[in-house]
Amino acid sequence: MNQQQIQLKSRPDGWPTTETFDFKEVEIEEPKQGEVSVKTLYLSVDPYMRGRMSDAKSYVEPFEVGKPLNGGIVAEVVKSESDQLAVGDVVTGALDWQEYNTVSAESVRKLNLHGASPSTALGVLGMPGLTAYFGMYHIGEPQKGETVVVSGAAGAVGSIAGQLAKRKGARVVGIVGSKEKEDYIKSLGFDEAVNYKDESFASALKEACPDGIDVYFENVGGDVSDQVWPLLNTFARVPVCGAISAYNLEQGEQDIGARVQGFLVKSRVKMQGFLVGDFRDHYRDAYAELSGIVQSGELTFEETIHQGLDKVPDAFLGLFKGENIGKQLVQVSESK
Amino acid sequence: MNQQQIQLKSRPDGWPTTETFDFKEVEIEEPKQGEVSVKTLYLSVDPYMRGRMSDAKSYVEPFEVGKPLNGGIVAEVVKSESDQLAVGDVVTGALDWQEYNTVSAESVRKLNLHGASPSTALGVLGMPGLTAYFGMYHIGEPQKGETVVVSGAAGAVGSIAGQLAKRKGARVVGIVGSKEKEDYIKSLGFDEAVNYKDESFASALKEACPDGIDVYFENVGGDVSDQVWPLLNTFARVPVCGAISAYNLEQGEQDIGARVQGFLVKSRVKMQGFLVGDFRDHYRDAYAELSGIVQSGELTFEETIHQGLDKVPDAFLGLFKGENIGKQLVQVSESK
Structure with a gap:
């Protein structure tokens, strides 16, 4: 057959x-x-x-x-x-x-x-959920009262990452690309949603983060993230999960934008790329936790x-x- | 008076x-x-x-x-x-x-x-020496046999950072801006010196790092560092001490160049800005170690x-x- x-x-x-x-x-x-x-x-x-x-x-x-x-x-x-x-x-x-x-x-x-x-x-109970879990909890480590920004916030990873940050008592701002997605992430409990396609994105992001940004969960890269760096607080953490805006560059085309070094020094920021597989030793615990909060309805x-x-x-x-x-x-x- | x-x-x-x-x-x-x-x-x-x-x-x-x-x-x-x-x-x-x-x-x-x-x-026994020490040992953590690249390698911090990496058995490559400085860092024990003002800098750096780069001690930023990112190995560490090339930008002028996110994810790199003051609790031990190796003549x-x-x-x-x-x-x- x-x-x-x-x-x-x-x-x-x-x-x-x-x-x-x-x-x-x-x-x-x-x-x-x-x-x-x-x-x-x-x-x-x-x-x-x-x-x-x-x-x-x-x-x-x-x-x-x-x-x-x-x-x-x-x-x-x-x-x-x-x-x-x-x-x-x-x-x-x-x-x-x-x-x-x-x-x-x-x-x-x-x-x-x-x-x-x-x-x-x-x-949620597979690779994307675990990716959100490890990036947010093992690298981002949001604390109560901190401001967490998630890009690609309506996606498979971002939507979970934001909810996991909320569970730690952080104020969570999501960056998305449509009104529908703004509504969606607000329904998940995100405190604010900012649309990167709006002309006023840069100022809207700043307004949504009046106390600066303590954790930036990076999914998208590009112009969007260039607006994030100046808002990073001292000792901010940036788990770098992906940079989807750059995945379809043509051969020889480079991903050019804001260099980050100045921001990293000024605010002593840790920026760390990761893959879910780097945390293999912690799968069992993470899965158990995610599975529990999915079953209890606390994670949407x-x-x-x-x-x-x-x-x-x-x-x-x-x-x-x-x-x-x-x-x-x-x-x-x-x-x- | x-x-x-x-x-x-x-x-x-x-x-x-x-x-x-x-x-x-x-x-x-x-x-x-x-x-x-x-x-x-x-x-x-x-x-x-x-x-x-x-x-x-x-x-x-x-x-x-x-x-x-x-x-x-x-x-x-x-x-x-x-x-x-x-x-x-x-x-x-x-x-x-x-x-x-x-x-x-x-x-x-x-x-x-x-x-x-x-x-x-x-x-060497003050702020610059301690900066080199904490950046290299607490963030860079070079291992025996790894390749460490230091930019601003002939400077107050870089020259010490490179020697500290050598002490851990790493292969150390310095980036400098003159023939005199090339000779100087080689006299300190750096394995290779690359001049960023040479037209062939990008290829020379690549040749000097045939096994890629495991630690990049960042002092300079700019075009120089843009050539480093593609060479970073899996789980590389990038202590970001400074970005001197960008300190004299004019108002409104931006530091534009290679975005790093793609490289950080691909190779799961940790890039971390730091200041010497962040390690205040470790001053005493670091000072004692530096002081000992300066007195014994092991640090030039x-x-x-x-x-x-x-x-x-x-x-x-x-x-x-x-x-x-x-x-x-x-x-x-x-x-x-």
């Missing part, structure tokens, strides 16, 4: 286009001893994947041209040759972008959902779910156009 | 000029109970003082127009109305830029020189000493023109 697989057709220079993705028909493999076949339920598109489409040295191996793209997927076991997993089990792992994956049972993790939607394993999350494998390229591109609220997902098939 | 005092005539916009400094004749005050009169031996000019000449919010109060400039001075007690200090004692403190200061005995610290020149209290330092109070403005401006090797000082008078 055959299925659709999404391959990297060519490395994008600048924005990904239709030339970036290729839909190919490939065979569904039968599981061998110790393997399972799983059917993709939800496929995660994440900004970091753009980096893997280039061949630049990075923290993960680049995707290969002519090979399937790959990322976080939630899937259901449909055939099992392993005593560790049974048909009907729902699992998650880094899997190829296709309808079915046949892999070693050990390469995926069985989900214990406790009533949560399986999609949460790709969002949203998902923007597209339907069908053919929508994956659009869903991916949508990330860079600011289309999604919360976690951007593609539902590829339904659980039986 | 009267003396010369150097006042801030007007706040410079851009580079300080003759309009920045004013020499005024003022009275030498007689010490009251608990006070001493001290004669300036050595006066320290330091890049950070440029910030105090502006009225922008910073970590220290700005200098006041029409009031004396002030900074690190080594002086000799010439009159004492305090039982804590005797005539002939050599002290250091933050004193006004003039020939004699009359101050509370408690506002200065008596030097125990152990044979060292009193000028070292303003350099140079001083560029100008003669006479009238040379202070030139000595100060020289800092920004890259004139000095090692610590830039003015000898105002000789010890009796």
